[in-house]
Amino acid sequence: MPSALILIADGTEEMEFTITYDTLVRAGVDCKSAFVHNDEFVTPPAAKGSRGIKIVPDVYFEPADSGPDKFDALVVPGGAKGAETISQNSAVQKLVRDYLAEGKLVGMICAGSLTALTSGLPKQPLTSHPSVIAQLQDEFIYSEDSVVVSNNLITSRGPGKRTIDPNTPFAKALASGTAFPFAFKMVELLCGPEKRQEVHGPMVFPAGTPW
Amino acid sequence: MPSALILIADGTEEMEFTITYDTLVRAGVDCKSAFVHNDEFVTPPAAKGSRGIKIVPDVYFEPADSGPDKFDALVVPGGAKGAETISQNSAVQKLVRDYLAEGKLVGMICAGSLTALTSGLPKQPLTSHPSVIAQLQDEFIYSEDSVVVSNNLITSRGPGKRTIDPNTPFAKALASGTAFPFAFKMVELLCGPEKRQEVHGPMVFPAGTPW
Numbered sequence: 263m264p265s266a267l268i269l270i271a272d273g274t275e276e277m278e279f280t281i282t283y284d285t286l287v288r289a290g291v292d293c294k295s296a297f298v299h300n301d302e303f304v305t306p307p308a309a310k311g312s313r314g315i316k317i318v319p320d321v322y323f324e325p326a327d328s329g330p331d332k333f334d335a336l337v338v339p340g341g342a343k344g345a346e347t348i349s350q351n352s353a354v355q356k357l358v359r360d361y362l363a364e365g366k367l368v369g370m371i372c373a374g375s376l377t378a379l380t381s382g383l384p385k386q387p388l389t390s391h392p393s394v395i396a397q398l399q400d401e402f403i404y405s406e407d408s409v410v411v412s413n414n415l416i417t418s419r420g421p422g423k424r425t426i427d428p429n430t431p432f433a434k435a436l437a438s439g440t441a442f443p444f445a446f447k448m449v450e451l452l453c454g455p456e457k458r459q460e461v462h463g464p465m466v467f468p469a470g471t472p473w
Numbered sequence: 474m475p476s477a478l479i480l481i482a483d484g485t486e487e488m489e490f491t492i493t494y495d496t497l498v499r500a501g502v503d504c505k506s507a508f509v510h511n512d513e514f515v516t517p518p519a520a521k522g523s524r525g526i527k528i529v530p531d532v533y534f535e536p537a538d539s540g541p542d543k544f545d546a547l548v549v550p551g552g553a554k555g556a557e558t559i560s561q562n563s564a565v566q567k568l569v570r571d572y573l574a575e576g577k578l579v580g581m582i583c584a585g586s587l588t589a590l591t592s593g594l595p596k597q598p599l600t601s602h603p604s605v606i607a608q609l610q611d612e613f614i615y616s617e618d619s620v621v622v623s624n625n626l627i628t629s630r631g632p633g634k635r636t637i638d639p640n641t642p643f644a645k646a647l648a649s650g651t652a653f654p655f656a657f658k659m660v661e662l663l664c665g666p667e668k669r670q671e672v673h674g675p676m677v678f679p680a681g682t683p684w
Contacts, residue, residue, distance in 0.1 A: 275495075276491050276494075276495055277488075277491050277492055277495045277496075280487050280488050280491040280492075280526055281488055281491075281492075283487075283524065283525075283526055284486075284487055284488045284522075284523075284524040284526065285488075287524040287525060288524065293525070295526075308519070308529045311495075312495075313494065313495040313498040313499065314494075314498060314504070315491055315494055315495065315506075315528060316528065316529035317526060317527065317528055317529070318519045318527035318528070318529060408679040439676040439678035439679065439682070440678070440679060443679060465650040467650035467651070468619045468650065468651060468654060468683050468684065469683065470681060470682075470683040471650070471681075471682060471683060472679050472680065472681040472682060473679065
């Protein structure tokens with residue numbers, strides 16, 4: 263059974279986290295959420311999402327238990343504040359490099375893609391939420407696709423238009439529009455295209471849904 | 474500011490809950506989640522979703538604090554076990570009738586639509602997850618649309634094909650494919666079509682997404 267470690271922090275976009283975790287579980291992936299935190303523990307121990315939903319992590323993030331010897335994939339969701347906490351964590355940065363060096367998958371969505379930058383990954387195709395384009399576009403081969411696969415690094419947007427002014431409230435409202443296609447791509451790469459179809463079918467999206 | 478009470482239970486489909494709550498918050502709706510439970514409290518107090526994500530409710534469900542004098546909308550998410558708990562709760566059933574009698578909105582998605590039946594609502598257009606069609610199709614004017622608006626009762630499917638054999642694992646895998654259009658319909662009815670567009674824009678879905 264493939265496995266995935268999905269990071270979460272205060273400020274994580276709860277739809278991006280939940281859609282990814284839930285869809286991977288449907289595909290039979292053994293998912294574990296790990297709470298990356300800066301401050302003292304809260305009681306009860308829950309991460310407060312960008313829209314206020316409080317999610318209890320499966321574990322607290324512990325680098326020694328989070329390596330590519332333990333999981334087949336590492337996922338960094340978006341949400342501005344959550345992505346900042348996760349992307350600035352030096353243990354997470356090392357894990358990102360370790361996972362890719364070991365041929366394991368790393369997924370980043372929305373502002374989570376900042377972690378590619380902070381981890382010092384080499385220049386390669388990548389996408390992100392438009393609000394963080396300025397930090398990423400010179401360091402990576404920036405794409406406007408909903409989901410970008412660059413070897414074992416999978417990134418996704420949230421919103422889809424690069425032309426959004428990153429200083430507008432429009433762009434600052436972090437989005438989750440590509441969370442489903444991102445989750446399905448992770449399923450496809452971890453479990454194969456047949457499993458993707460098997461999971462996708464029963465969720466039957468409205469006619470014309472482009473994923 | 475419009476307000477919404479979103480019910481949650483052990484076994485609630487966490488994507489349906491999260492997408493609805495998060496999208497309504499983006500529209501400025503004051504959301505509160507209330508834990509409907511059968512057994513003793515768990516510690517820490519969290520509802521365990523259908524795929525294992527543990528969500529801390531804002532409050533425990535208390536009928537006296539949940540009426541149409543307190544909120545503009547009541548939402549029942551799906552997930553087989555969660556929908557069973559919620560739909561069988563007599564206080565919830567009374568609230569559903571009270572909300573509709575007071576001209577407030579009631580939203581039900583997936584197996585959550587069973588609550589229309591248990592609340593004794595009159596025959597009217599409705600949809601649901603295919604796995605519960607057999608219980609609903611004679612009592613309601615069953616529709617295969619992704620989202621059905623019948624006066625102030627808004628229902629949604631999850632999956633979209635009535636022809637699915639309800640006895641197959643395919644149908645039993647409760648789905649969330651229509652959670653976004655359901656959430657946007659709730660935003661439109663609570664906050665107006667302009668707000669729906671305002672919230673939809675920054676979440677920019679991939680080109681061709683039919684909602």
